[in-house]
Amino acid sequence: MSADSPTAAAASPPRSFAALRHRGYRGFFFSMAGAMMADSIEHVISYWVIFEKFNSPALNGFAIVSHWLPFLLFSVYAGALADRFDPRRLIQIGMVIFMLVSIAWGVLFLTDTLQMWHAAVLLVAHGIAGVLWSPPSQVLLHDIVPRDQLQSAVRLNATSRYLGMLFGPAVGGGILLLLGPEKGILFNALLYLPTILWLWKAPYGPKFRTEQGPPPRAIRGLTDIIAAIRNVAADRTLLSMTLLAGGASLFVGTAYQAQMPGFAHDLGHGDADLSYSLLLSADAAGALTAGLLLESRGLLQPNPRTAFLLAIVWCCALAGFAMSNVYGLSMALLFVAGFVELSFFSMAQTLVQLRAPPEVRGRVIGVYSMAALGMRTFSGVTIGVVGAMIGIHWSLALSATLLLTLILTLAAFSLRPRPA
Structure with missing residues (x-):
C-alpha cells in the first residue's frame, strides 16, 4: 500500500508538514490557496468600487452579511450534497460561480452600468459560491490524506486562508493599481481556473474509494x-x-x-x-x-x-x-x-x-x-x-x-x- 493512500495506517510520531508529503494534497493545497487569494482580491477590488460609486454604509454592511449568511443557511445542505455526490464537482461549481461573478463585475465596471441592486445580487452569489466550496472541500480531504494526517491537512488549509488574508489585500491593491478595477477583476477570474482544472483529473472522490460505505441518503x-x-x-x-x-x-x-x-x-x-x-x-x-x-x-x-x-x-x-x-x-x-x-x-x-x-x-x-x-x-x-x-x-x-x-x-x- 502506498504512503499516499488514505487508508494507510501509520503509528509513527507526527512529521513536519505531514500532509504536504502527499502529492495529491500538494495539488489540493496550492490550487485552493490560489482560489483563496482570488477570493480576497475580488473583495479588495469590488469593495473599493462599491465605496467609490455608492459610498453607502448600508451596502457595506450588506456585503458582510451576504458573505456569511449563506453559510448559516446552506452549510448543512452543502455537506449533505457532498455526502451524496462527488465533492470535486461541487467545488468546481463554486469556482465557476466565483468566475462568473468576477466577470459580471468586470462587465459592469467596463460599461459603467453598475447599480446597487447589481452589487447586492453579485455579493449574494459570491457568498453562495463560498458555501459550495467550504464543506465539500473538507469532505474531500478524507479521500486525499490518511486519517492520522488529517490535522496537518486541516491546519495547512487554515494557514493558507491566513496567507490570503495577509497577501490578498496587497496583491489586490497592486492589481488595482496596475490594471485598474475593470481589467483587474477580469484578470482575477482567471485565478480560479487552476482549482477547476486540478479537480477535473484529481483521482479522489466516491468512485475512487476502495472501501464503499452504505449508500448515501437522499437529501x-x-x-x-x-x-x-x-x-x-x-x-x-x-x-x-x-x-x-x-x-x-x-x-x-x-x-x-x-x-x-x-x-x-x-x-x-x-x-x-x-x-x-x-x-x-x-x-x-x-x-x-x-x-x-x-x-x-x-x-x-x-x-x-x-x-x-x-x-x-x-x-x-x-x-x-x-x-x-x-x-x-x-x-x-x-x-x-x-x-x-x-x-x-x-x-x-x-x-x-x-x-x-x-x-x-x-x-x-x-x-x-x-x-x-x-x-x-x-x-x-x-x-x-x-x-x-x-x-x-x-x-x-x-x-x-x-x-x-x-x-x-x-x-x-x-x-x-x-x-x-
Whole structure:
C-alpha cells in the first residue's frame, strides 16, 4: 500500500508538514490557496468600487452579511450534497460561480452600468459560491490524506486562508493599481481556473474509494438539518467543539478587525501609515506563524482539553488588547490572538472531522461550518452595535468575557468524567 493512500495506517510520531508529503494534497493545497487569494482580491477590488460609486454604509454592511449568511443557511445542505455526490464537482461549481461573478463585475465596471441592486445580487452569489466550496472541500480531504494526517491537512488549509488574508489585500491593491478595477477583476477570474482544472483529473472522490460505505441518503431538506444536529448532539466532543467554534464566531468572529481604525486612533496611530498597516495585519501574522511553526514541529495534536485552553488564551489576549493603550503591547497581544486562533479553530475542526460518522460526514461538517462561519453574520452586533453604545474597547472586552464564560462551561461539560 502506498504512503499516499488514505487508508494507510501509520503509528509513527507526527512529521513536519505531514500532509504536504502527499502529492495529491500538494495539488489540493496550492490550487485552493490560489482560489483563496482570488477570493480576497475580488473583495479588495469590488469593495473599493462599491465605496467609490455608492459610498453607502448600508451596502457595506450588506456585503458582510451576504458573505456569511449563506453559510448559516446552506452549510448543512452543502455537506449533505457532498455526502451524496462527488465533492470535486461541487467545488468546481463554486469556482465557476466565483468566475462568473468576477466577470459580471468586470462587465459592469467596463460599461459603467453598475447599480446597487447589481452589487447586492453579485455579493449574494459570491457568498453562495463560498458555501459550495467550504464543506465539500473538507469532505474531500478524507479521500486525499490518511486519517492520522488529517490535522496537518486541516491546519495547512487554515494557514493558507491566513496567507490570503495577509497577501490578498496587497496583491489586490497592486492589481488595482496596475490594471485598474475593470481589467483587474477580469484578470482575477482567471485565478480560479487552476482549482477547476486540478479537480477535473484529481483521482479522489466516491468512485475512487476502495472501501464503499452504505449508500448515501437522499437529501431531505429541513429534516437533514435536524438529523445532522442530532448526530452532533449525540457526541459530547462533536457538540462541544461545534459550540466552541460557533460561540467564538458569534461573540467575536472577525468583527473587531472592522473596528481596527478606531482602536488605531485611540493608540495614536489613526493615519493610514505603516503603523496602522502593521496593527491591521498583526493577528494574521500570528496565525501564519502558528501554522508554519506547529506544522514544522508536528505540535499540538487534536485534543479537546488543549482546544479549550487555547481558546481561553485567545479570550484573554483579545480582552487585553481591548484594554491596552500601549501600541507595542497591542501589537503583541494581537499576534498572540492570531496564533492561538488558528491553533484552536483548526484543532476543533479536526476533532469534528475525525469523530463524524462516515455515512453523514458531510452533514456533520456542514453543521460545524454553519456554526463556525455562519454565526459570524451576527458578530458585528456583539462588537459593532454594542460598541456604539458603550465604546469599542468595552464591547470587545465584554464579548471576550462572555465567550470565556461559555468556554469554561463547555469545558466543564465536555471534560467531565464519563459514567462507568
